[in-house]
Amino acid sequence: MPDFNKLTHEAIKEAIDKLLKGPNPSPSSTTYDLVYEGARIPPKLVIREAFQIIGDDVKSRDFEGGENTPAFNRLKELGFVIKKKNDVDISETLKLFVKDVKNKSQTSDTRTWYYPKKFGNYAFKASFGQGGLARRPWLAITKDGQEIQNGIYPVYLYYRAQNKIVLAYGVSENNQPNYEWNLSDDIISIQEEVGFDDPITRCGFVHSVYKIDNHQLPNNVDFQVDLENILNDYENLVIETELDIAEILEFESPKEIYKNTILYGPPGTGKTFNTVNYVQEILGDKSVNPSIKSLKALYPGRLEFVTFHQSFSYEDFIEGLRATSDDDGNLTYEVTNGVFKNICEKAIPGKPSVMVIDEINRGNIARIFGELITLIEDTKRKGQQEELEVTLPYSKQSFSVPNEIFIVATMNTADRSLVMLDTALRRRFNFVEIAPNPSLLTNIDNVDCGKVLTVLNQRIEQLFDKEHAIGHSFFMKCKNIEDLMITFDKRILPLLEEYFFDDFSKLSPILNGHFYERVSVDSSWAGEEINVDESKLIKRKDIFENPKIFSDALKDLYE
Numbered sequence: 001m002p003d004f005n006k007l008t009h010e011a012i013k014e015a016i017d018k019l020l021k022g023p024n025p026s027p028s029s030t031t032y033d034l035v036y037e038g039a040r041i042p043p044k045l046v047i048r049e050a051f052q053i054i055g056d057d058v059k060s061r062d063f064e065g066g067e068n069t070p071a072f073n074r075l076k077e078l079g080f081v082i083k084k085k086n087d088v089d090i091s092e093t094l095k096l097f098v099k100d101v102k103n104k105s106q107t108s109d110t111r112t113w114y115y116p117k118k119f120g121n122y123a124f125k126a127s128f129g130q131g132g133l134a135r136r137p138w139l140a141i142t143k144d145g146q147e148i149q150n151g152i153y154p155v156y157l158y159y160r161a162q163n164k165i166v167l168a169y170g171v172s173e174n175n176q177p178n179y180e181w182n183l184s185d186d187i188i189s190i191q192e193e194v195g196f197d198d199p200i201t202r203c204g205f206v207h208s209v210y211k212i213d214n215h216q217l218p219n220n221v222d223f224q225v226d227l228e229n230i231l232n233d234y235e236n237l238v239i240e241t242e243l244d245i246a247e248i249l250e251f252e253s254p255k256e257i258y259k260n261t262i263l264y265g266p267p268g269t270g271k272t273f274n275t276v277n278y279v280q281e282i283l284g285d286k287s288v289n290p291s292i293k294s295l296k297a298l299y300p301g302r303l304e305f306v307t308f309h310q311s312f313s314y315e316d317f318i319e320g321l322r323a324t325s326d327d328d329g330n331l332t333y334e335v336t337n338g339v340f341k342n343i344c345e346k347a348i349p350g351k352p353s354v355m356v357i358d359e360i361n362r363g364n365i366a367r368i369f370g371e372l373i374t375l376i377e378d379t380k381r382k383g384q385q386e387e388l389e390v391t392l393p394y395s396k397q398s399f400s401v402p403n404e405i406f407i408v409a410t411m412n413t414a415d416r417s418l419v420m421l422d423t424a425l426r427r428r429f430n431f432v433e434i435a436p437n438p439s440l441l442t443n444i445d446n447v448d449c450g451k452v453l454t455v456l457n458q459r460i461e462q463l464f465d466k467e468h469a470i471g472h473s474f475f476m477k478c479k480n481i482e483d484l485m486i487t488f489d490k491r492i493l494p495l496l497e498e499y500f501f502d503d504f505s506k507l508s509p510i511l512n513g514h515f516y517e518r519v520s521v522d523s524s525w526a527g528e529e530i531n532v533d534e535s536k537l538i539k540r541k542d543i544f545e546n547p548k549i550f551s552d553a554l555k556d557l558y559e
Contacts (some may be wrong), residue, residue, distance in 0.1 A: 207229070452558065
């Protein structure tokens with residue numbers, strides 16, 4: 001056992017200074033940090049380094065750390081503070097942040113290993129030059145499911161030119177998150193606060209602003225209370241957007257906007273997500289990271305969203321009869337508008353409105369549109385040369401489709417549940433293909449996901465058709481090989497098995513035979529009267545239990 005009484009305050013201080021000037025130390029601590037002026041250092045490494053300074057060759061394995069151990073007790077006797085990793089005083093951290101901004105501003109030093117990794121149950125991240133926020137230092141706090149590049153989170157942004165730190169309701173710049181802040185209308189944007197426009201200032205909103213005077217934080221602020229307030233908002237004022245996170249995609253910019261457009265493609269290519277871009281173009285909207293929900297709030301009465309299915313009817317879309325009863329139980333019937341008639345009646349002359357229809361080919365087009373299938377044509381709209389009106393069957397009203405109405409729909413080309421798309425619909429819509437885009441994918445643990453997707457889709461097209469390809473968004477949430485294993489096991493293979501009607505003999509060669517294996521079965525029960533195949537193909541279990549076997553199988557597809 002080392003003699004901890006030999007350690008002095010000066011030796012510990014020198015060890016801390018040496019570690020803080022170096023790279024990320026190893027091993028890191030798992031439970032406790034020594035906290036010195038806001039910086040957090042593994043306590044056992046500090047002790048080991050201090051022994052080296054006084055000339056004793058002591059290794060970390062030579063002693064134990066933890067509460068009430070001789071090592072930790074000596075550190076406390078010398079006046080040093082030890083805390084659990086999630087026990088963070090945000091005031092201490094902000095003081096360190098301000099000091100680092102001053103010291104790092106003229107250097108290439110971007111080290112942040114000595115910042116907290118946790119704040120309570122949240123993850124804590126710091127940056128002095130990483131990612132899209134590199135133009136300014138930041139501290140961010142994220143919860144499970146939210147990431148800096150794809151999510152929402154409280155964030156401290158340091159604006160050096162204005163000498164201020166903004167505590168903001170942060171939103172990722174480039175990728176639309178699947179959640180959004182539900183804030184009051186009078187909240188101001190970062191752009192309004194700092195006085196200039198860039199992608200970062202457009203993405204967030206201001207909670208608090210701290211003026212930095214001579215590289216010092218203000219004294220009259222309770223930073224802990226401000227942070228607790230925004231974290232409360234993080235838990236209670238966050239709403240899930242209507243778009244499926246699996247449909248993540250870079251926007252496909254429309255080259256030309258038609259009155260009636262269908263975005264079509266196989267599963268997972270971003271069809272539903274791209275409708276947002278079309279809606280923005282039509283409405284002339286310039287907001288950042290919009291969603292259907294946020295756009296509906298911005299443009300009340302000018303945007304509607306529905307998903308067609310086998311039970312969706314004319315009464316849901318145009319108009320129908322609804323039964324109501326009075327207090328005596330007497331039934332009466334009244335005509336109620338469907339979603340499309342509603343948006344048509346609210347149309348404002350000269351201002352475009354948008355009807356978004358997801359999965360249009362899953363509905364019975366003739367039954368849903370009825371006589372309006374002709375009226376949606378460009379030339380048959382209200383005010384056009386060939387304008388047509390019909391008398392609606394329930395209300396007996398004359399009706400025509402306003403020229404201001406745009407219809408943007410999506411179609412999954414792999415949906416085998418319906419017959420070919422209605423010919424009448426095909427003639428009246430402009431079709432835009434949203435195809436798989438392997439270039440959006442990155443390598444994961446040396447597996448080239450873009451090449452995997454390309455090879456799989458080439459083989460699927462040769463055996464089946466391109467309408468049954470696999471979209472890139474299946475891969476886009478994968479961060480490591482374990483995520484990729486789950487995606488293949490739970491999403492991609494079941495989809496392929498559906499495509500090939502569980503005929504593994506056709507499916508297995510697409511995957512170079514790696515994911516299925518032939519096993520023998522006992523057919524003695526059948527006797528000679530029944531012919532039973534004595535072997536069958538089944539999905540391998542070991543390939544999803546061993547990351548190396550799995551990654552090697554994927555790489556074999558393209559190498």
